[in-house]
Amino acid sequence: MNTTLLKILPRLVLWATTSVMAFGAFVLPASSASATVPPVPVPATDNTAQPIDPAQPDPAQADPAQVEIVQSWALAPAGSLDPSQAGNRPELSYSAQPGDLIDDAVTLFNYGNVQMVFRVYATDALNNAEGQFDLLPGDKVPTAAGSWVTVGQEKIVVPAGKQVTIPVKIAIPADAAPGDHVGAILASNSSPSIGESGQTVNLDRRTGTRLYIRVGGALAPELAVADVLTTYHQALNPLGGSATVTYRVENRGNVRLGGHVTGTVAGPLGLGRRTITLPDIPELLPGSALTVTARVADVSALMVAFTAISITPTGAADLGTITGSNGTDTTFAPPLALLLALLALVFGLLAWRAVQRHRAADLSLRTAAPDISQPGRESEPQPA
Template sequence: MHAPTTRWTTRIATVLRTTALSLLAAAAAASLGVGPAHAADGDVAWTVRTASNSYGASRSSYSYAVNPGGTIDDAMMVANRGPVPLNLAVYAADGFTTDAGQLDLFTKDRKSVAVGAWVQADQATVTIQPGKTAKVPFRISVPANATPGDHVGGILTSLTQPDQAEGINVDRRLGIRIKLRVGGELAPHLAVENLHVSYAGTANPFGKGDATVTYTIHNTGNTTLSSKQTVSVSGPFGWLRTGAGEVPAAPDLLPGESWPVTVPVHGVAPGVRLAATATLTPLLTDASGSVSPLPVVRSTTHGWAVPWTLVLLVVVLVAVIVGAVVLRRRNRVRRARREDARVEEAVKQALRAKETRTD
């Protein structure tokens, strides 16, 4: 069985220092066009595309549904568009999602355990004369104990050339994605992990501040999934709810992969105790390329949003009021004491005056 998907080819430039044989830099680019993927640099130029056969013509990438223990035979077409002969290495590699949210392929020195280990080209190298095209057959042998679900990788061509000016070897790679859906029970699932909310208020005691919601999307299922996201924060009992606005969709995550998310939420009222909620709508792409939403995944956490400026203002006002009450009571006591002393003195004077008249 097979199912073509939208074109996806990958191009990677990996720079290795010749003296130390250590990695200096790597750059990648993905081609989503209809035509074959193309690599060019000066006099070096070649293209790769899928072969036309029983799996289809003008396919954009390799996509198969296969049972554990099954095999698939297919081919890649490599064309030399430059003026000099090309000697290209051919190998397969597992796929992964980069920090930029793009699908990339392992470099040759990194061990593959799935598609990159299951794909074997008929030849490890191919030599192509200028203007000629070579067919590179390959076989995919899926182990009998392969995990059901999606496995993504690619088949690559590679050209390593020295750069005398920089004193490095430049490894240019060009490949085509391979997506396998191994038969068995599909269990698509995303989880929201490490959900946290923090709050930053303003100097205005009656103003609103900003909240920052962070979490990790973890693909805990066995299928490739993307997701739509919404984030909101609210005060106690759901009062003063504030949404984060449009949150970018998460990229396609392969089974087992995680994606960190940071979402700012502006104009949040300091409700003392905040509730932050992250809601995901997982999106599953089937073999035909259609996308289906799955049941939402929702998680909530709590954090403090204390309006410290307002609290300080209230404390100052309370202190002023308490001070005024205490001062008023002290003044009242002092007046009462003065009045008692005046009365006592008047009584004493009256008694002395009476004693004087009696004598």
């Protein structure tokens, strides 16, 4: 019996071990990791052949023409410890002095399944007509912060699923003005495409990381409201008119700023005050401006409408309290429907009075005239 037990004991141990491992694989969830960017694929080290499902096509024998081409990439600030991995910096941001030289790096990741050719370059930032962050077109030469950057390698070929770390140098000019200077470092890929009219156009796709440089010196944050204009719109209901308010927000300082805006439209002595719902101002770069138009409903026609716009700067907590700005406008808001009704009433009264006067004059003439309705009747002589 002992001999039999010794023979089956290894099989029992093997069966128990296999069962426990299978149970653990079924019950325990797979671990996962998250990062700023997807991890770079690592080739498998297990050479064990995997079973192939006869119903599925063999990837090695797939027709290349039927394989979906995936082109996806990202450029991010390089990690401080491992330049081959993206760090936790959302952008390239520096505090510098005129004449400084900054050495850094960016990492370009090719997440697609095909080799890609990239152009890596720096450019200037700006605000578009909606106030959003924007960049110069790819064929425009930068003249501000983008011109301070030298990229280690402008044209780069990155294989599928790989990454390349590129050194960058930022030379702050000796005469750089104090304040914020903004740009970006981009990785672009150009490919031919067919336009709406059938012509071949060059499609430039690009992505990258923002570049913020604050040059030391006298900082002067200033966000101002200008050119407030109010247009009143009449309605049949004297209390139900509306107004269109247009104003301009200007960053007159040397620091990038956003702003919280409030506004009101009211009649004399604050009668019929209406609050204007206004959007917050996005971050405006120094020298940029944004024009905003808002519609205000239920504005009473009280002959005159007074508009007030106020802005409180945001986004520069490190500079302490920044004084806000105000803008005002006055416009004519007559109760046109009521005035027309009053005018009609006045004309009606004048017409009625004219008719009454005409009737009174006619009656007076009839009373004063002799009665000649009976023939042969002579008027009696008047006593001397």
